[in-house]
Amino acid sequence: MAVAVGRVWHRWGVELREPANLVSPRAIPMWTVGALLGSLVLATAQVGWWLLDDSPFRQWHYVVGAVWFVLQAAYVVVMPRWRYRVHRWEATPSAIYTQTGWLSQERRIAPVSRVQTVDMARGPLAQLFGLASVTVTTASAAGPLEIEGLDLQDARALVEALTRAAIAQDGDAT
């Protein structure tokens, strides 16, 4: 691990590169199923409208239905793949670094010395695909670092490494 001291980095043109690791490829189907479940809610609303509407003119049903179907289809196809290309993470003994989002993107960095909790969570969808998400919180209410769609083995290893590194640090990390 390289440690630059002083003014070495105080110059133009230094790039913060992307984090090294992609999440598990199984995150794509997980996000797809999640998006499909979301559009199911819209479909239910559409069906309810069809059943409750008494007027004989149905063209508005077709227009609204077609619009949301196209948008949802694009979302379900595009979003998970785009996300997969963006979502990345990297953990070193002294820092953790994530990149998330798709249309709006975000990079978060926290030194391990400021880490307060490391959580691993597995929702129903994540369990279905053998995945887990790891959330790292700091003393700040803004900006916990969350890595979604990690392979279960990777997630366990990451939690263990971070916990071990965090224990080695002193202070109350505020």
Add this chain to the structure above:
Amino acid sequence: MSATPEAPSSEELAWRRLDRRMLLVHPLQTLFRALPALLAILFVSIGSDDSDRWELLLLPVVVVFGLLQWVTTRYRISNGQIELQRGLFNKQTTTARLDRVRTVDLTSQVHHRVLGLAKVEISTGSAAKDRLVLDSLDVERARRLRAELLHRVDPAIAAMPAPTGPAREVPTAIPDAAAVDEELLRLDPSWIRLAPFTMTGIASAAAIFGFLSQGVGRFSEEGDVFESGARWVRGLDWWIDVIGLLVVVSLLAIGAYLLSFWGFRLNRNQAGSLHTRRGLLTSREVSIDQSRLRGVSLGEPLGLRWARGGRLKAVSTGLEGERGGGSDWLAPPAPVAIVTALAVEVAGDREAVEGNLTQHGPAARRRRLSRAMWLPIPVLAALSAGVALLGWSGWVLVLVIPVAALAVWLGIDRYRGLGHRVTERHLVSRNGSLDRARVVLDRDGIVGWKVERSFFQRRVGVATLVATTGAGQQHYDLVDLTPARTYELIGEISPELLAQFS
């Protein structure tokens, strides 16, 4: 109770109770809280023929309930913790570690002040659940408790016989606060002239107006009074109305200023803790531990800026800001020179408080302007709809011009507000126009970084750098920097982080 000195060993380790004088207040408070219910019962029974005033039986119940509150509440400090026990049937014990205590606030409402009492609120984190409330203690005893909590006086050590050799400071005898504290700020009554330039007057006027308009609907007889009043106001010349409104709003602002800031004092003790005291009717005392202070926020909202005023708040962990009743004030609205000097004193970094800021560049300026255009566009749409559908005169469209001019000015001013600077110890960021603030954040207080790029930000090649911290707003944003500049800033403040990921 404080008048009778007790042996430290029994006082420090045994359970302590709230002040006995609270016996006068607790039943009354409970009674006041139950008053609406009691009145409702009274009204209902007046209508009936039943002559038994059975509802009066509730009064002793309420009083006994208040007494029980005193009897069942007790607290103690032992084993490095403070414990608070409450409740008769549902016993609740709250425990907090002394080294996690972040702030200790003393609040005295009018009835507390008459009796010489203060409510003590001990906070160990930013969440409301992390608060221990002792309502109430004798003022002097409350101050001693605060000193004990904030300076971690260990009663076990204090109780030990003094060692031979050089005299040592005896920790239980907290030195007379006024004698050793350094006074940093004291309210000058002439600052009250700045009150009309704050938003509080408008806010209180809006609240009163809302309350009255609700009341008019409820009570039709009084409604007549309001209606005739409204007619009278409408009958006056428009400029008299405007002046009248300004006078009312200014008076309200002055009233609010007096209520919250009368007697404002900021002291710093030898340990470096800041200590504020303020309030006309309800007095508040807030202590901010030096080790929790992560910087200052120099507020210069539009109105105050015009009047060459400013205000100062602490950026500290464990303070609740507005939600906590504004316990983070370090200076009330005051002349900007005084506020700036105080900020330099507290932050200890003149360059950070007064130095010129780096502007964020042309892309940031374009984005401020294009976002300001969201103001006139809906106005234009609404007016066009009015012309097209409701048959308004086409001349109303002219109204868009002043709105657009205002929006452009706002966009430019918001850009002028943007700026940042890195000094040896601080990261300085400033933004906003209507509510501009310059935040001087301790570099050690930064617990992480975010680089946010929304879809539109990515299109024009800018990013928002967010410094996350456990203090104050939890995050301070440097809006619309070039990506290269964000990385440069991360590299300057956290070189070890950038080194690993570049």
